[in-house]
Each structure stands twice: as C-alpha cells, then as structure tokens.
Amino acid sequence: MSVSKAVIFRDFGKPDEVLELTEREVGEPGTGEVRLRMLAAPLHPSDLGTILGKYGTLPAALPAVAGREGVAEIESTGAEVEDLQPGERVMVPRGTGCWQERVVVSAKNLFKVPEDIPVEMAAMCTVNPPTAWRLLRDAHLNEGSWVIQNAANSAVGLHVIEMARYLGMKTLNVVRREELIKPLEEHGGDVVVLEDSGYEKKVDELTGGEPILLALNSVGGESALRLVRSLSPGGQHVTFGAMSFERVRFPTRELIFRYISMRGFWMDRWYRQNPVNRVQIMFDKVFDLMRKGVVYPQIADTYPLDEYKEALAAAGKPRLGKVLFRIAD
Numbered sequence: 001m002s003v004s005k006a007v008i009f010r011d012f013g014k015p016d017e018v019l020e021l022t023e024r025e026v027g028e029p030g031t032g033e034v035r036l037r038m039l040a041a042p043l044h045p046s047d048l049g050t051i052l053g054k055y056g057t058l059p060a061a062l063p064a065v066a067g068r069e070g071v072a073e074i075e076s077t078g079a080e081v082e083d084l085q086p087g088e089r090v091m092v093p094r095g096t097g098c099w100q101e102r103v104v105v106s107a108k109n110l111f112k113v114p115e116d117i118p119v120e121m122a123a124m125c126t127v128n129p130p131t132a133w134r135l136l137r138d139a140h141l142n143e144g145s146w147v148i149q150n151a152a153n154s155a156v157g158l159h160v161i162e163m164a165r166y167l168g169m170k171t172l173n174v175v176r177r178e179e180l181i182k183p184l185e186e187h188g189g190d191v192v193v194l195e196d197s198g199y200e201k202k203v204d205e206l207t208g209g210e211p212i213l214l215a216l217n218s219v220g221g222e223s224a225l226r227l228v229r230s231l232s233p234g235g236q237h238v239t240f241g242a243m244s245f246e247r248v249r250f251p252t253r254e255l256i257f258r259y260i261s262m263r264g265f266w267m268d269r270w271y272r273q274n275p276v277n278r279v280q281i282m283f284d285k286v287f288d289l290m291r292k293g294v295v296y297p298q299i300a301d302t303y304p305l306d307e308y309k310e311a312l313a314a315a316g317k318p319r320l321g322k323v324l325f326r327i328a329d
Helices: 045-052 128-137 155-166 178-187 203-207 221-230 252-257 267-273 276-291 305-315
Strands: 002-009 019-026 033-042 071-077 089-091 102-106 146-149 170-175 191-194 212-217 236-239 261-264 299-303 322-326
Touching: 002 102, 002 305, 019 102, 019 305, 128 155, 128 212, 128 267, 128 276, 146 155, 146 221, 155 170, 155 178, 155 276, 170 178, 170 203, 170 221, 178 191, 191 203, 212 221, 221 236, 299 305, 305 322
Parallel strands: 146 170, 146 212, 170 191, 212 236, 236 261, 299 322
Antiparallel strands: 002 019, 033 071, 033 102, 033 322, 071 089
C-alpha cells in the first residue's frame, strides 16, 4: 500500500467550501491494471462546474477526487499488461480524478504521451487543444476564412488563434479588458476588439469586407448575440461554453432571414462518439502541432497539490493562461 494525497469533495457545492485535502491508500495494480503517479493537472472551468454539480457529467458517487484532466507516469503494472511499461507517460482517463498523487486504473485504452512533449503541454492535451481543433476542422472552412470568437483570451481561445493561423484562417477576437488587446495581437490574433465597443456594427470594416462564416461562443448572453449579428448569411454559430451563465434570446430574425445556424459542441461527447483510432489520429496531430511550436500552453501560475486553496483563488482572478498543479517532477 502507498499513501496518496488527494483533493476531494464529499458534497457538491462551492469549491472553496467543499474541497478538502486528504490521504488515501493506493494498492498495487491487479490484472489488467496500472498504477499511475500524477505529474501535472490544470484547473478548468469544467472542474469547478463538476464540483458545483452543474457539469454535463458528474461523479457516479461521492466522495470523489477533483480534476478532469492531467498527465501521469506509469509507476507499476499488473499481470497481463503487455503494451505499457513503467516510466511511460499517459493521459489520465476521464472520470479518474486528477488532483491526487497516485491511482490505480485499467490499462485498457490508455493513450500514451510521447517523451518529447513537455509535461505542461502533456497535462493539457485532452481538453483545450482538441476542442479548438475540432471547432475549426469540423466547420469545414476554406483557407482564408474568417472566424470570430468571444472569450478569446481563454485557453481554447488562444489555441483557436494558433490553429487558425496554422490552417490559413483569420480571427476576429473579442475580449472584455483593454489590457488583453496587445497580448492577443502578439499571440497572432488578426483583429482584437472589446466586447462593448459596438464591433458588430462595423464587421465589414474590421475584416476588409470578407465574410465571417464561423462564430465560437463560450460566454452566452448578449455576447453570444453579438456574435450572431456579426456572422455573414449562412454562417454557423457554435456554443461550447457559458461563462456568464446568462441566457441567450432566440435570434428568430437572424435564423430565418440570414439562414444562420446554431449548434453546440462538447468535447466529451465527441470522445464517446468516435472510435479509439480516430481519437489517436487527433492526438497525434495535436502532438505534432506542439512539437512544431504551433500550439503551446500559457501558464499563469503553478502550485503544488497542498496549495489547492491558493490555486483556486488564482484561477478565479483575471489572467492570461492556465493555473496548473505540478504534482510530481
């Protein structure tokens, strides 16, 4: 038996009220299992939504270990595990709980992380980069197309800028704070505007008259409607988040007279609906973009697991980049 620290919640509620640091015993892996030593895990809005009990998938039982995404090193293997070796790095399976030091999981369908991918990147390769990639690729846009997004300073937003540039697309990026404009321009955003600047009334001026065919919404409320108004006829509006928790009024006129389409996207559903080989192909592409320097993580702060309260506080402040738990070297 090994003793493992873990950040858990026994009830759903506000993270600063229900989370606690505890110790758990972790045994040796059984047949078809491996024991993982966690290396790093980010703090996502979806982590907080899960702890609140408001996310799309919730733990089957409580108490549960927090954290939806991370990278780990295989510490030991059980019987009948032939294609995985101690020392190899893998993505932590969904539903495991990543804010802990060690855990035993099934060896089936674990995805390996190449050795040349830095730990900070490896810790964030299953949620934000894949989401940005799917949002852009599944829209089937041509090179030179314009994409507009709100919350452009979010992790997904930054990856959209990176990947759109790689794919030959252009981005119109909406942010809420003026101090974010220059950093996003330096990051590669073609145009960066403030949320309440009236940008939706001068889209042609901002894009040089080129149409905008894809809008990416992760805010909701009036911000989402501004994106709808910015779209060209026939454009598509995709929602993958709701940071403001504000409802969106049904834009009847835009849907009927300008043939705007609106749909949602959830990375978890995409994983469930696609075979392992297609998921691996996508991961291979993301890894390749990381090697080329096209995709890179923005890290705002790094904390040990013991300082989870400080990490939560940092995650709740305005910043550019992710807050990351560095659990082991």
